[in-house]
Amino acid sequence: MAYYLTNKTATTNVKISELYEMKGVNTSQDKTTNLRLAAQGSNTEGSHLGPGLNPWQSVNYGFGPSDGRLGLDGMNSPNYSGGNIGLSWVRGMDWRYTPFIWGNPKAGATAGPRSIVGTATIYDAVSPPNWALGSYFFFYFYAMDRPTVKMQRPKGDYITGVRRTISGTNYIYIAVGRITDAGGTGGFGTISNPSATANFAAVNGVVGPLNLGQGEGAPYNEGLDLGGSTQHALFYRNTSNQNKVRVVTTNTDVTTSAPTVSIGSEQGTTNYGNPIPDHGVLNMGKGVAWCGYHRGGNYQRVEYVNWTSGTTFSTIGSVLLRSMSSSTTLQGAGDMIKLSDEFALWFYPRRSGNTSGAARLIAVIPIESTGTNRVPALRGSTTEIATYDIGSISTQDCSAAVGSSDDGDYVYGIVCWSETTAGADCTRVMPWKYRISTNSMTFQTSNILDLNASLDGTNTYRMKKGIKCLGYNPNENRNYYELIIPVGDASGGGVGQVIISQNAAVSGGGALNVELETSNYLNDTSARIVAQQTWYDFAQHDNRGWYLGYGGTIDNPGLMGMIYPFVDSNSIAKFKAVDWEVTV
Amino acid sequence: MEDIQTGSIEYNRVTRLTKDVRSFNDACTFYLVDLSITQYGLTLYDNETNLPIEGFESINLFPTLIESPTGSASPNPGNENKVVIEFTVPRPSGSIPENSNWFVEWEDELGQLDWHVLYISEKTSDEVQEVFIPY
Numbered sequence: 147m148a149y150y151l152t153n154k155t156a157t158t159n160v161k162i163s164e165l166y167e168m169k170g171v172n173t174s175q176d177k178t179t180n181l182r183l184a185a186q187g188s189n190t191e192g193s194h195l196g197p198g199l200n201p202w203q204s205v206n207y208g209f210g211p212s213d214g215r216l217g218l219d220g221m222n223s224p225n226y227s228g229g230n231i232g233l234s235w236v237r238g239m240d241w242r243y244t245p246f247i248w249g250n251p252k253a254g255a256t257a258g259p260r261s262i263v264g265t266a267t268i269y270d271a272v273s274p275p276n277w278a279l280g281s282y283f284f285f286y287f288y289a290m291d292r293p294t295v296k297m298q299r300p301k302g303d304y305i306t307g308v309r310r311t312i313s314g315t316n317y318i319y320i321a322v323g324r325i326t327d328a329g330g331t332g333g334f335g336t337i338s339n340p341s342a343t344a345n346f347a348a349v350n351g352v353v354g355p356l357n358l359g360q361g362e363g364a365p366y367n368e369g370l371d372l373g374g375s376t377q378h379a380l381f382y383r384n385t386s387n388q389n390k391v392r393v394v395t396t397n398t399d400v401t402t403s404a405p406t407v408s409i410g411s412e413q414g415t416t417n418y419g420n421p422i423p424d425h426g427v428l429n430m431g432k433g434v435a436w437c438g439y440h441r442g443g444n445y446q447r448v449e450y451v452n453w454t455s456g457t458t459f460s461t462i463g464s465v466l467l468r469s470m471s472s473s474t475t476l477q478g479a480g481d482m483i484k485l486s487d488e489f490a491l492w493f494y495p496r497r498s499g500n501t502s503g504a505a506r507l508i509a510v511i512p513i514e515s516t517g518t519n520r521v522p523a524l525r526g527s528t529t530e531i532a533t534y535d536i537g538s539i540s541t542q543d544c545s546a547a548v549g550s551s552d553d554g555d556y557v558y559g560i561v562c563w564s565e566t567t568a569g570a571d572c573t574r575v576m577p578w579k580y581r582i583s584t585n586s587m588t589f590q591t592s593n594i595l596d597l598n599a600s601l602d603g604t605n606t607y608r609m610k611k612g613i614k615c616l617g618y619n620p621n622e623n624r625n626y627y628e629l630i631i632p633v634g635d636a637s638g639g640g641v642g643q644v645i646i647s648q649n650a651a652v653s654g655g656g657a658l659n660v661e662l663e664t665s666n667y668l669n670d671t672s673a674r675i676v677a678q679q680t681w682y683d684f685a686q687h688d689n690r691g692w693y694l695g696y697g698g699t700i701d702n703p704g705l706m707g708m709i710y711p712f713v714d715s716n717s718i719a720k721f722k723a724v725d726w727e728v729t730v
Numbered sequence: 731m732e733d734i735q736t737g738s739i740e741y742n743r744v745t746r747l748t749k750d751v752r753s754f755n756d757a758c759t760f761y762l763v764d765l766s767i768t769q770y771g772l773t774l775y776d777n778e779t780n781l782p783i784e785g786f787e788s789i790n791l792f793p794t795l796i797e798s799p800t801g802s803a804s805p806n807p808g809n810e811n812k813v814v815i816e817f818t819v820p821r822p823s824g825s826i827p828e829n830s831n832w833f834v835e836w837e838d839e840l841g842q843l844d845w846h847v848l849y850i851s852e853k854t855s856d857e858v859q860e861v862f863i864p865y
Binding site: 274275276277278386387388416417418419420422441442443444471472473475477478500502504538539540542566567604605607608 | 780784788839864865
């Protein structure tokens with residue numbers, strides 16, 4: 147499930163019910179040539195909806211689930227001729243998010259082991275180390291080239307950023323760099339440090355892509371068709387503790403010019419004061435971004451921007467979603483995840499009172515967009531559609547991801563948090579099931595997973611986890627997720643990886659199963675804070691995206707990769723590249 | 731705005747603030763961090779709108795740790811579940827609007843510790859002023 151709205155060009159105030167009734171995409175207005183859905187143009191946390199690696203923008207083409215080939219076709223493919231594409235086809239297509247690893251028994255593909263193939267240094271002096279730093283440290287690709295070899299990673303330009311403290315002053319630093327391909331199906335290529343940077347004094351901030359996305363009669367953009375520049379939204383807290391925004395501009399030429407970055411002037415709406423913008427940024431369609439933030443003991447708000455041209459936003463606003471008090475306050479970060487350009491869920495931890503034994507809750511708010519500016523608004527009359535009492539223990543951070551299900555009206559996902567209580571730290575993963583038509587969320591509390599104790603850390607309860615839905619396997623009817631868990635203390639500790647599968651049968655409870663647990667996954671025990679990991683693309687084919695199988699021309703073996711950003715115990719921000727070989 | 735913990739103090743007067751931190755499981759961060767290196771940030775707000783009042787810079791203080799909770803990782807361990815700090819809030823120049831309050835963010839270098847509100851009035855004494863912030 148999960149649906150994208152397209153060709154609602156003249157429609158405003160689309161109701162969520164209308165949106166989900168539509169469930170179709172008219173390809174007639176979509177591009178028919180040179181469309182490539184770069185996998186990395188999304189920083190939507192676990193869901194990774196957006197260009198490329200988005201299961202819901204793809205459609206079965208030409209062969210069924212028992213076909214020996216791998217199938218994945220962009221919804222904008224001119225080769226598709228079946229009329230409106232039902233997005234619920236995700237259930238029926240031979241779709242593989244990471245087909246070679248997460249189960250593809252009928253495709254006959256094989257995958258080699260993952261290996262760390264490079265490390266790059268982004269910035270030093272990432273300080274203070276702040277356990278919440280992972281929520282402000284970002285990394286994603288914004289432009290890719292078009293490899294001619296059909297299972298080769300393309301050249302990619304990335305944007306990254308984090309807070310630094312230089313001579314006692316806090317700055318937001320934003321950098322761009324390039325990872326080159328290896329010219330075929332060889333190694334990873336050059337893992338480069340950033341080549342250009344921009345900064346200004348500020349307390350904290352988060353960045354997400356802007357001019358990506360679908361709707362307004364346009365398909366998803368690809369890097370080479372964005373024009374000479376790509377825009378990003380920076381939501382931040384300035385040195386006067388005010389909620390502000392800026393447009394970040396990068397170039398979009400991965401073939402000749404080196405990556406560039408510049409930061410626009412400060413803009414703002416009403417100053418609500420002392421914002422903690424650590425809940426993530428979502429790209430909600432072309433030019434639109436949402437950012438969740440809170441003020442302790444006061445409010446939860448979503449700030450939104452709409453960009454149309456230039457270096458400033460045309461629309462800026464902030465919407466109150468929930469008032470908070472001392473007894474219900476947030477102390478750490480939640481996670482906003484996107485289900486479509488029009489709908490998102492915001493998971494967060496909070497207190498549930500200040501009486502003796504008061505517990506902590508994992509809670510969730512549904513948010514839908516309204517109007518042409520895609521202004522966020524609460525969906526329905528209930529602010530929190532579900533809460534889970536984790537007991538009289540502490541947590542200050544949760545991370546969430548969305549998967550799929552075998553029913554178009556439901557979607558499964560997971561939410562992960564760590565707890566600390568005297569002598570008994572733990573990290574738990576809870577499945578959830580959301581029903582679209584009724585706006586109802588059920589936390590599947592009977593299926594909560596307690597991860598291996600080797601993945602527990604004293605400070606993990608207030609640290610960001612990397613979380614990603616790897617995909618839905620229709621043959622197995624299971625979702626697959628990857629969790630990257632910092633197990634650190636002040637001197638490091640390393641990063642653990644967990645691969646979890648989830649029963650996606652709507653009649654069940656989204657039961658979880660640990661497929662793989664790896665401690666010290668990045669082979670670096672100095673790692674102590676992680677940011678969201680990102681794909682380093684998938685196979686490309688004839689400029690139409692990341693599908694395999696069409697045309698039967700695949701140059702074996704191919705390579706896939708993932709980028710893992712982290713901060714080490716010397717307060718140096720780095721990323722490691724991991725790749726694996728695939729053969730079809 | 732819904733309820734938020736509050737206290738009343740005076741400008742330019744040594745303030746000894748006690749924060750009830752209940753227990754490790756209620757406020758574990760107070761037990762895990764080094765409370766001797768915290769920052770105490772104050773921002774002026776309008777009581778009615780709960781919006782910041784422009785024209786006043788935030789005040790950042792570095793309190794002296796007097797007593798940390800029982801069993802904490804901080805210096806100066808006490809025998810109760812409370813934190814005691816001392817600081818002095820300098821009076822900003824100019825006229826401070828009536829119906830205002832100071833929103834406090836208390837944090838260490840690793841994260842947020844607590845939020846509360848202080849009502850601050852003109853100094854009336856040179857003695858140390860004590861204030862209690864509930865859990």
